[in-house]
Amino acid sequence: MGFGLDAVVSKLQNLATSDHSSVVSMNIFVALLCACIVIGHLLEENRWMNESITALLIGVCTGVFILLVSGGTHSHILVFSEDLFFIYLLPPIIFNAGFQVKKKQFFVNFITIMMFGAVGTLISCTIITFGVTQIFKRMDIGPMEIGDYLAIGAIFAATDSVCTLQVLNQDETPLLYSLVFGEGVVNDATSVVLFNAIQSFDLNQIDPSIALQFIGNFLYLFLTSTLLGVGAGLLSAYVIKKLYIGRHSTDREVALMMLMAYLSYMLAELCYLSGILTVFFCGIVMSHYTWHNVTESSRITTKHAFATISFVAEIFLFLYVGMDALDIEKWRFVSDRPGTSVAVSAILMGLVLVGRAALVFPLSFLSNLAKKSSSEKISFRQQVIIWWAGLMRGAVSMALAYNQFTMSGHTQQQSNAIMITSTITVVLFSTVVFGLMTKPLIMILLPPNPNKGTSTTNSSLNTEPQSPKSVTVPLLAQESEADLEGHEVARPSSIRNLLTRPTHTVHRLWRKFDDSFMRPVFGGRGFVPVEPGSPTERNGLAWH
């Protein structure tokens, strides 16, 4: 991505006007994070709220408070920096997404997910770019180039499906969950890759060869990033299996997994690839191989530690975005033309709605054409939920907008200030208003089945004692159990799937390849060196 560290420097310079004030702001920030967690816990049962909206609102409130205390000079204690975001906050979130994803569901629906995530993002970006080019030219906003319009397309094509995922139950609606989740990750990666591709191309002379070159570049980035991530994951699995690091210390295993994952991200950045894709696939490979090669306690630790880091990073992000929303510096530039700013935000919001509809419904139709059984098809209600899930805009949009329209978090130009404030407005509006409506909407579209709900609770109690959150967070252990049984003992509900889905054949071939070539080398469930007297041995004997 090549964003580097200079904005971090300027942020810190901004901070370090005096030593003590930076300590004060760190204290406030950590205390606010704690408050968000506690309040988020208290609102868990609430019909409307969720953690991200809570953090966003607390951020806005703190912003207002700081604005009042500082006499209207500033509203934040940290200047938004896309580097802090891309170097420290995003990698753990995306890695955890890959690490916790239900791999089978993800790969069974791989084609649909890629269609929504990659092709859909391109459709959305094109529509938004086309829309703003047509409309903004007629408005008196300021000097904007073709690169800016394309960047706006990429910025507003980046969705944030956290709100919807917090509501969906992946045991009750596995297809829907995996589609929304998978699309979200692929969309993040696609929009960042797209944004970088736009920035690096000279867009002043447009001819057909550039479009071709652009697509080629995009595919190259996609493939090499994926391969790098897979390679890093396999290397970690091989090293941990071969050297049997758990023999001496569980800490070394956990540390090595964390560092290798981060290394894969940084390596991708070093080679100007997409770190997000790399770290996502690294997470998938690590959960498939490496995770099974470590000791029992390392498994529990990594599962929860990665989820916790990702959780804190997410709250941090929303808090940050909320606090930065009232940044007086940007609003001052647009305050003499409030109408323009509102109009721009409304136009962008409208384009987001249209662009999203233009990708979800046609692509769902295409996807349904390829499926034979009606239970596999995406129903209209589900399509509405998928459409809705992608309406929210979040931190990725903010980070990309700051990268395009500011110099290290500051801007002096009016058109840039309008774009920044409009992005903030769209992010706040979509997250808060649409976010608040998500739970009730899903309740209406997918009324919870009381019988089914009870049976799920019973079965989950039978398989393993779990904390309530694990119903929403994919459980690796359960998932791999399903993986293992999937192709041998078909459970009643999946017999039809086995017969009808062509992707299942691919999956079966992969299983065969995996069992005979990959697992003996890289470990994985059932191929772990057995430690005498360890829990692995006891369970391991039961598996063989």
Place this chain on the structure above:
Amino acid sequence: MGFGLDAVVSKLQNLATSDHSSVVSMNIFVALLCACIVIGHLLEENRWMNESITALLIGVCTGVFILLVSGGTHSHILVFSEDLFFIYLLPPIIFNAGFQVKKKQFFVNFITIMMFGAVGTLISCTIITFGVTQIFKRMDIGPMEIGDYLAIGAIFAATDSVCTLQVLNQDETPLLYSLVFGEGVVNDATSVVLFNAIQSFDLNQIDPSIALQFIGNFLYLFLTSTLLGVGAGLLSAYVIKKLYIGRHSTDREVALMMLMAYLSYMLAELCYLSGILTVFFCGIVMSHYTWHNVTESSRITTKHAFATISFVAEIFLFLYVGMDALDIEKWRFVSDRPGTSVAVSAILMGLVLVGRAALVFPLSFLSNLAKKSSSEKISFRQQVIIWWAGLMRGAVSMALAYNQFTMSGHTQQQSNAIMITSTITVVLFSTVVFGLMTKPLIMILLPPNPNKGTSTTNSSLNTEPQSPKSVTVPLLAQESEADLEGHEVARPSSIRNLLTRPTHTVHRLWRKFDDSFMRPVFGGRGFVPVEPGSPTERNGLAWH
């Protein structure tokens, strides 16, 4: 402490000469960390090496390599910053020390540990200050003030007992282990508090009232910091118990524990207290109360995650120190007078040896006077090991020296350059040479008892399946088990202790107070809300 962030800024400025070069250096650093972990694992069985020496040597080798590649212009990829150290690396290390310490052993030997850690550090500091004042005045080093001499005393009073702790087995020699471990932590805190007290006092006019004021200030810092840490720990225990956060999510519990611990450290910094002491006592309280209030998986996660973070921070530190050792900038100033630098280092090393002897042997004698049974006394061999354990100088010394003698990692004055290079020499020499001799020395002084060794292995296999590292890392679960039984079912080996040690009465009174007032409010073992169907319930029933 009030070091603030300005050196981090200058470090990053140094880094961010170009975006890509900073990505390169981050890649190298993360890759080196991985290499250290793997090599440390391979050398685990080695007679001489340990993890810190490995990291230090890899750091030095990398420094040489960078020096050659860059044509002799620089040897490091990061300028040593005491802020990076005090804000990010030290807090997790010290917190983990408090979190994993065997509380009973620590508090039973509390008086001896405080004598060694606090009084001993003062003795060591006084002797070194006195020595350098006498000797350096006769050498032509450059302009040095009384504050500089006192600072040198504090800098070289800070020990680093990691090497020895990696060798000692706390099951075989619990008294020795707890003394060395406890002294190390208290020493860290004392020397930092001492250093700050020296820096903040105007030392040009010395009169008796200043000495009194100094001691008063020291005691005030010690007490308030401890209270703040205990308060933060109790608050986290109360919140987690009262709101029963594990009901909805284990991630929230883990996140809250981490953030509260870090908040306690930052709050101490905010109030100009000693963050190290605060976070250490916060760790102790958290492991005594909070840790028992969270779910089973949070317990495993926090135990290993904190240990892993601390482990990585330690390796990072040694790697960093090793890489910085060859910093050409400082060596250039002393290159025309190599004799002086060597002489200064030798004098300092000698004073460290003498100062350490002057505290260990007399204080051990005093400590032995207060004890009646011979098995409780510190034998001469053990005294030699305690003396040896405190000879190594590490990252705290480096950080303090950089704070005293440089401006954000750079220096232009010759006397300062000599002090920095001498500190580096002493740290490298003591860690590598003394460190390499630690394992063989302890083998000679405490020959492993083969019968005892076998019985330990058996008993540990019986109590719970554990990874081999858990023999050296204190196991919270085992420890609290011992805690619980300690005052009711006295095991054969501790009957005598119960009868002879006066500290045991204090301990018993504390247990009574803890059981009747503290635990009902703040939770802790046996006072945890029981979650239906969870492992806590099943184990909980067995405990009652």
